[in-house]
Amino acid sequence: MNRALTSERGRKDLALEHCRRVNAGDVDAILELYADRATFADPVGWNVRTGRDALRAHFEEAVAAGLREVPGEPVAGQDGMHAFIPVTAVMDYLPRGPVYAERGWLVPPADPAGKRLKRRCMLLLQIDETGLIRESQAFWGKSDLDVIG
Amino acid sequence: MPDEAFRKAMVQEYARRLNAGDVEGALDLFTDDVVFEDPVGRPPTVGREALRRHLVLSVENHVEETPGESVTSMCGRFVVTPARVVLRTPAVMSLYIIGIVEFNDEGLGCHVRAFWGMTDMTVGVARHPDATAQADATRQHA
Numbered sequence: 001m002n003r004a005l006t007s008e009r010g011r012k013d014l015a016l017e018h019c020r021r022v023n024a025g026d027v028d029a030i031l032e033l034y035a036d037r038a039t040f041a042d043p044v045g046w047n048v049r050t051g052r053d054a055l056r057a058h059f060e061e062a063v064a065a066g067l068r069e070v071p072g073e074p075v076a077g078q079d080g081m082h083a084f085i086p087v088t089a090v091m092d093y094l095p096r097g098p099v100y101a102e103r104g105w106l107v108p109p110a111d112p113a114g115k116r117l118k119r120r121c122m123l124l125l126q127i128d129e130t131g132l133i134r135e136s137q138a139f140w141g142k143s144d145l146d147v148i149g
Numbered sequence: 150m151p152d153e154a155f156r157k158a159m160v161q162e163y164a165r166r167l168n169a170g171d172v173e174g175a176l177d178l179f180t181d182d183v184v185f186e187d188p189v190g191r192p193p194t195v196g197r198e199a200l201r202r203h204l205v206l207s208v209e210n211h212v213e214e215t216p217g218e219s220v221t222s223m224c225g226r227f228v229v230t231p232a233r234v235v236l237r238t239p240a241v242m243s244l245y246i247i248g249i250v251e252f253n254d255e256g257l258g259c260h261v262r263a264f265w266g267m268t269d270m271t272v273g274v275a276r277h278p279d280a281t282a283q284a285d286a287t288r289q290h291a
Contacts, residue, residue, distance in 0.1 A: 008266040045224025072231070075247045076266030078190030084247040084264045086231060105223075122220050122229040122247060124264075139229040139249070141221030143153040 008076035011083035011127050018125070018133075019071040019087060025063045031055055035132040042138040043121070065092040066116075083125045087138075090118050093147060105142045120144045150225035151256035157219040159258065160230045160250065164214040172204045179258040187263040188246075210236040226251050245269045 014033065021029045034055055041048045042058065049058070072086030093115035100117070101108040109115050121140035128134045151159075159178060166174040176197055179185075185194040185203065194203045217231040227249055234244040244265050251260040 008268040012268070043223045044227060045222040073245065075245060075264050075269045077264045078188045078266055080190065082189065082264060086247070120218070120220050122231075124229075124249075139220050139222050139227060141153045141223055143157070144220045 006080060006127065006129060006131060010131065011076050011125070012074040012085075014127060014131065014133070015074045015083040015085040015123065015125055016071055018123075019069045019085075022059070022063070022067060022069050027056060027059045027063055030059050033133050034136075035128055035130075035134050038133055038135065040136040040138075042136070043140045044137050045141075061095065062091060065094070065096065067091040081126050081128075083127065085123050085125075087121050087123050088118070089121065090116050090148070093117055097147065100145065106145055106147060109147050114149065116148050118146045118148045150254055151252050152225070153221040153228075155256060156221055156228035156250070156252060159252075159256070160216050160219050160228055160248075163258075164216045164232070167204065167207065167212055167214055170208045172201060172208055175204055176201055179261075180253060183257075183259055183261065185261045185263075187261065188265045189262050207236065210238045212236055228252075240273055243271045 018030065018033055021033070031052060034052070037051060038055065039048050039050045040055060040058070049055075068090050070088045072088075074083050074085035076083055093109070093112045097106070097112060097115070097117055098108065100106050106117075119140055121138045121144065124137040124139065125133050126135035163175055163178050166178075179197070179200065181197045182195070183197065183200055185200050187194065187203070194200050213235040215233045217233075219228050219230040221228050229247065229249050232246045232248060234246055236242040236244075246263050246265040246269070248261060248263040250258045251262075253259045
């Protein structure tokens with residue numbers, strides 16, 4: 001067991017490191033933080049996906065859309081497993097915007113050129129005893145999503 | 150199914166009632182068999198009577214809960230909120246919490262998970278809320 005990673009501070013550092021790697025745009029480095037059979041829901045309540053291939057596809061699309069995340073202050077669970085961090089994310093409107101519009105999550109802009117998506121979320125990470133993310137749940141709803149210029 | 154605005158408003162209303170010492174009003178926002186994990190990782194408080202004792206203790210300790218901006222989920226079930234909580238026991242305890250409330254179809258909270266660790270608690274330091282917000286802003290933009 002890597003105690004440094006499963007301590008409260010270790011789990012908070014992992015959550016912040018996840019944001020740093022997203023902003024660096026390095027998908028391989030992001031995936032190194034996850035266990036092989038990790039599950040993720042983004043957003044919670046839509047669907048749950050499993051495994052590295054699904055994670056890679058998810059982050060490759062997001063990085064290609066210029067995803068930038070601004071983390072807030074993380075907290076840790078007293079269960080030895082969880083970290084929870086507020087994240088404000090901005091990415092290009094394309095390609096996800098039309099998908100979200102089709103689902104009724106946003107009103108599409110008249111001209112999507114140059115538009116971006118801004119999303120406030122709370123990211124709940126469950127971290128295994130080796131310090132890898134076993135489950136990632138991004139909480140956000142329609143009212144937490146905006147189209148910005 | 151409670152909509153997103155309802156779920157977000159519930160959190161503000163819970164804090165308002167609790168800060169006013171209105172334990173019965175706060176209890177009315179939850180089911181009779183509510184499971185209340187505060188903090189996650191310790192044995193949960195289960196049921197209205199147990200939650201009443203938990204909230205009465207909080208009020209006796211002059212609880213002051215300041216919720217931040219909530220987010221929700223796409224399934225109609227959750228609201229997630231960061232909050233500052235100050236208790237005076239009489240030592241001043243300050244907590245930074247991120248809490249998940251899960252709702253039933255009638256819009257009552259049925260499961261609460263309050264995440265806060267030992268590293269999210271300070272004892273004996275009474276920071277002004279404005280100063281706390283300022284420090285957060287500084288940290289976020291550092």
